[in-house]
Amino acid sequence: MSDIQYIGEWLWAAYAGKGAVAAALALAVLGVAAGLRAYFYPDDRWARPILRAAVWGHFLSVAAIGAVLYVLILNHRFEFQYVWQHSSRALPLKYVISSLWEGQEGSFWLWTFWNSVLLLFLVRRNYAVTWGAAVVVFLGQVMFLSMLLGVKIGDITIGINPFLLLRETMAAPIFSRPDYVSLIQDGTGLNPLLQSYWMVIHPPVLFLGFASAGIPFALVAAMLMKKGVPHWLPWTQRWALVGGAFLGLGILLGALWAYEALNFGGYWAWDPVENSSLVPWLVLVAGIHMLLIYQARRAYLRLTLFFLMAVYWLLLYSTFLTRSGVLGNASVHSFTDMGLGGQLIFWLAFFVLLGTGLYVRRWKDLRGKDIQESLYSREFWMYIGALIVFLSSFHIIVVTSLPVINKVLGTHLAPPTDAIQHYNRVQLPFAVIILLLTAAGMFLEYRRTPSGVFLRRLGMTVLMGLLITITAEWAWQLNTWAYRLLSFAGWTAAIGNGWILWGYLRKKRFRLIGGALSHTGLAVMVLGVLVSSAKKEVISRNTAGVDFGDNFSVQSKLENVLIYRDSTALVGPYQVRFSGTRWEAPQTYYRVDFADTAGRESFTLYPSAQISKNMGLVASPDIQKWWDHDLYVHITAIPDTSDPAFHARILAADTLLMAPIDTFTWRHYQVRTEGLFQPEDESLSDTAIRTRLLMVLEDTLRQNRLMLAPEWHLQGRLVMTVPDMDSHQTVQAELLQILPEQQRLRVVLAALQPPSRPYIILKAIAFPFINLLWLGGVLMLLGFGAAAYGRKLPKGKAA
């Protein structure tokens, strides 16, 4: 094949892209060397400028990788495998942006890119620890870039290069032609599920979260490289808070995406892909609290550093879970296996060993102060809270890892049959304890609190929490004690932390509000989760279905309602009418009119659905929002249009001669032709002669009237006919011939068998008070931001 001189390939772009990957990798290695030199030999005049240059050069080369890929995607260079696989000509520009990170290569690039940006911020400060941290971040960059390398050593290919040509990745007869590039008309496009504006927003934020949540590991590893007690923890704290904010935002946006655009019927499904970003975030939160204790009391240093390092390990482990194909059937949206599993395990092991190696070597230095924990001290309860958060994340990662456990131990364990219920049941007690701890902890001082004041404040809070819980229970009817307990914990935490927050705001001590604000947000969010899921109600109950006997659990699952086109069905309190469709690439939107049976309100929703060749049903819900609840409507099935029953068939056809203005009888129709006209729309009329015949058919059987307008076009010597049929597809008319001499027209009238009526099957769910969840989430993230802003930084100098 290599003998062929191919025409029109953009080989320069392949060289440029691969060159940029190689340059970025080389500069990362240089960065490691220069960083080590700068960190351990602070007197070296050259190490720091070289490191800075490496950071900038590295950033530019990583950016260049993305730029070249963009140029290829925007120019539709489908001779490149990545472009062919992830984009197409029809793709609107907004989704072209996201095709860059649809594939594994692209999303690794995104993570790498954010790391290279964060490096710019990291070395801007002249703290000694930054040089060491840059070493660790650069080591991470070596890992990521090796994933994009695509170099073959023996039988092993290291990484997948995004700049491979299509002909290098697969064999096909088309590649024996030198002009094959001009033959590849189009790419295979972006996965229809991912053609959503969320796909544009969510991955960049999430990967910024991944990148920034990994920085504390780099700082900790850098501190552990040197002897003595680590003393850059306030700065580490700020990075941890920034990472917590971005990773949290990424997770929240993911939940919002799932809720608004995907069809799993909610915002959180405890799917492995969701869990694998939640777990590092939880451990990071535990680490942030341990850092607070350490800064107040210089105690528990070992556990603090362990949590911060575990965040990075868990980020890498998550990446392994979701990208190695190990999850198999356990997840609905993991990436396909591209053979990177082995490499990911290698790097995971590398960073775990690096971290633990340094940690064990410095074990003796990491001895915190022995402190007398008082029951009336904040640090005591914060420490317990951090342990609880860690345990909660431990449970999630164990269940998520079942496929890995199967691989290692050869077992056949499957996720719990009702996984969501399993997670909720185990996580609920954790949530209760954590919320109550946030309420109590904020009233405590470090070291020792006067017990009288504390108990009085706590008593007041608990009392108010209890009162509001009872009032809320009257409205919410949570009914089970577990839910009532969580409701109580949520209200108590919201009141306690809100009280503290109000105090700070009144005294204008804005630097201190972070903790209280994020705890208040957490409490509000948990209340939103509680009510919207405990009181979630599927209103599309189907009562007409077949009886399953006495098996009520199944009966209660009859949650889908069928509605034929132009007819109505009763869905909860609404008369629901399926009144039309609208096609907007790549989705078909179904117009569904809701009218309250009491006549109070009516609205129209447009859930969408399509049957994709690769994905099966791809559906997006539409949501009607009120302040206190959402109505979530999504399509669970549509007829398969490739089924012949869904197209009209010709039962009988007659060819008739008629005058342009004429009346006659055909079958049970009184037909009147009203003459030939020039169509008025100019869209197609460039050179063609176009004629349209107007026909009116009175149906004597059904007493209705059909209007038909078949067309006849002449372009040069080419005749084309455009038949017309009525909206119910019962009659079709085709203007076959115009005979000017006889003043006659030859028309084919055909009686059609109407197609099966189109229908939709939909599910409608009411989520009460779901806005509390989003409101709480936003407050919590603002709290992270406020806390990061509020940290006072040391005025450090180099070395």
Next chain:
Amino acid sequence: MKKLHLFLIVAMAAAVGLLVYALGDASSYVSFAEASRHPDKEFHVVGRLAEGHSVYYNPSEDPNRTEFFLTDHEGKTVKVIYPQPKPADFERAEEVVIIGRMQGDGVFLASKVLTKCPSKYVEKDLNAVTSQSDE
């Protein structure tokens, strides 16, 4: 330090407890024979759509009832009732995972059905391209 150690030990015990609980609550992949031995428990069964049987779904009759026959890895074929709409392209599924329990009448009642399609997500073939371009 004593209190600290105590808490760490309690936390570790809790972790072990969680691990045991989570593994105990885990389901397992079994055959139909195994599932019918424990009609009170829910299982995962992996199989293929049985040859010679078609999937029955008539939405105008009942949109919440899909019936099909599944052959498990031991070759046993069992009728499955799934009280949900038929997943799109269900007949094309290479492998089907059903979650549910075996009833007394030998019919498996599935509460969840997962399908593994031959080309889910990114795996695409070049045939579409070559057939267009060979004109």
